[in-house]
Amino acid sequence: MQKTYYPKPGEITHDWYVIDAAGQNLGRLATRVARILLGKDKPQFTPGVDLGDFVIIINAEKVAVTGKKLDDKFYYRHSGYPGGLKKISLRDQLAKYPDRVIRAAVWGMLPHNRYGRKLMKKLKIYASSEHPHAAQKPKQLALGG
Numbered sequence: 001m002q003k004t005y006y007p008k009p010g011e012i013t014h015d016w017y018v019i020d021a022a023g024q025n026l027g028r029l030a031t032r033v034a035r036i037l038l039g040k041d042k043p044q045f046t047p048g049v050d051l052g053d054f055v056i057i058i059n060a061e062k063v064a065v066t067g068k069k070l071d072d073k074f075y076y077r078h079s080g081y082p083g084g085l086k087k088i089s090l091r092d093q094l095a096k097y098p099d100r101v102i103r104a105a106v107w108g109m110l111p112h113n114r115y116g117r118k119l120m121k122k123l124k125i126y127a128s129s130e131h132p133h134a135a136q137k138p139k140q141l142a143l144g145g
Contacts, residue, residue, distance in 0.1 A: 007044050007051060014122075015053040016138035018131070021102065022062035024143060029063065030105035032143055037110065037119045048115065054122045056138055061098035061127045065090065075104065099125035 017036060021029055035041055039051030065073075073090040093101050102125050110116040124133065 005044065005046075007046055007049055011044075012049075012051055016056065016133065016136040017053055017141040018056045018058060018138045019141050019143060020059050020129075021057050022059040023064055026063050026065050026101065026105055029057075029143065030102065030109055033057065033102075033106050033123065034109035036141075037106070037122055050115075050118065052119060052122060054124070054136070054138075056124045056126070056131050056133050057102055058126050058129050058131055060102050060125050061094060063094070063098070063102060070094075075100070098127045 019029070019033065033055050036055050037052040039045050039049075039053070042051050045051055070091040071089055074087045075090070075093055076085060076087050078085050088096075090101065103120070103123070106123060107116070107120060110119055124131065
C-alpha cells in the first residue's frame with residue numbers, strides 16, 4: 001500500500017507574481033487570483049496546506065465590469081448600531097477604494113475561515129502601477145483575455 005504524499009514545510013516555496021488588472025474582467029481576475037493564492041495550479045496541491053503564492057495586483061482602478069454593474073451592484077457594510085447600514089455602488093467604490101472591489105471579489109472565492117484569512121494576507125492590491133515589492137523579484141503574470 002502506497003502512502004499519501006503530504007508536503008512538508010521545508011519543501012514549500014512561495015513565489016511572487018504581479019498581475020496588471022487594467023482592462024481585466026473583475027470576476028475572471030478574481031478566480032485566477034484565488035487559484036494562485038490557494039496553490040491549486042501546483043502538482044503537490046493539498047487542501048488545507050498553504051502552498052499558494054503571493055499576488056501583487058496593480059492598476060486596480062482600471063478593472064473592467066460588464067453590463068450595468070457599475071450602477072446596479074452595491075457593497076454593504078454595517079456599523080453595528082441601529083440604522084447603521086451603509087451602501088455604496090461599484091462606481092463609487094472604484095473611485096474611492098479600488099482595492100476593496102478586488103479584495104471583496106477574491107475573498108468570496110476563498111474559504112471563510114482562519115485559512116482564508118491567512119491567504120488574504122498574501123494578496124497585495126495597488127490602485128496605480130507602482131508597488132513597493134521590487135525586492136521580492138515578482139514575476140509578471142499575463143492573464144488570458
